[in-house]
Amino acid sequence: MQAQDEELVESVLAGKVELFAELIERYQGRLVNYLYRMLRNEEDAHDLAQEVFLKIYGALDRFDPRYRFSTWLFRVAQNAAIDQIRKRRLKLVSIHRPEDADGDGGDWELPGEGPTPYQARRNVERGTAIREAIGELPWEYQELITLRHYGELSYDEIATLKNMPLGTVKNKLFRGRQMLKEKLGDFLTD
């Protein structure tokens, strides 16, 4: 049977430091994706995720086992992302290439694995459309969608993290997805 997060924390504190790797394994994908949606830069998201894990490790003895490890982790990540957004001037590279002297513009050719150029382009367009659609949502919806679909937190965990009633979380996620559906329209997978 898989150990609970809280049991792993206890074991790490008792000296089995190698078990911290298990916690990283469980949360690395969710944390990187959550931070990626916040920072909109993959490299920054990885760097910050590493910092968050180190911060968590350093403060492990202050973890209150009455609460879930996941909500603690994402709270730390949320604060770290805010600091990051303020500290750094995000350098974003547009996928849209400016026109050159010959009037030859268009999109950068992005490497793809497997799919045809048409599919690859379609995937890039869809990825961009999703990113933009999420970015256009009112902030409270944007945040809950990110926590649910990229942080992969449960409704209960989101309710705890955001200090919201469970019913409100359900309702806001529903409305957020409705808005996304409308915004994405034709981009939704057939």
Place this chain on the structure above:
Amino acid sequence: MKTMDRENVAEWLDLDVDGQLGEAERARLAQVLAAGGELAAERRRLEALHADLAAARVAVRPGFRDAVMASLPAPAWRRGRSWTLPLAMAVGFAVAAALALAGASAEGAALGTGVAVLDLLATALLAGSGLLAASWRGLALALEELISASGLSLAAMALGVLFLNLLFFSMLRRRRPHDPQPVLERAAVERDTIERQ
């Protein structure tokens, strides 16, 4: 959750696609869905949205976990509490006391020395409390003079005491936990502004 009807069936559908319904609720939803093709189309669109959101996830770079493990510092909770300094101080004090007693014993006056030290401490304590009492007495006299001067002075003083108490209470009051929501919103606005530049 409310009972299922035509009004909120979309909400139920959304919860179902997100895996939030129990067996009984799913069975009831299936009955409603069987009635109309429009809802089945809505369900497909929702499933497509979930699939697209999932497809937009990024992969964690290889070796990320090992890189984090390799850079773990030695945290304070692993070092344990250091007793070196308190122990050194206690030993130093014991040695000094032993030396003082040994020196005094050599002259045959160990007990006398101890009594003298205690006497010194008692005198210092007495002098200190005397000074404190005198200070408070002086303050009390000044206040008494001020209060008895007029009714207005008394009222002003009462008001002053009230404000002082309120100040202490406000300082002692437990602060509410910081709500990060406005900060998050501001950060999102800043990020969007930067991106647009």
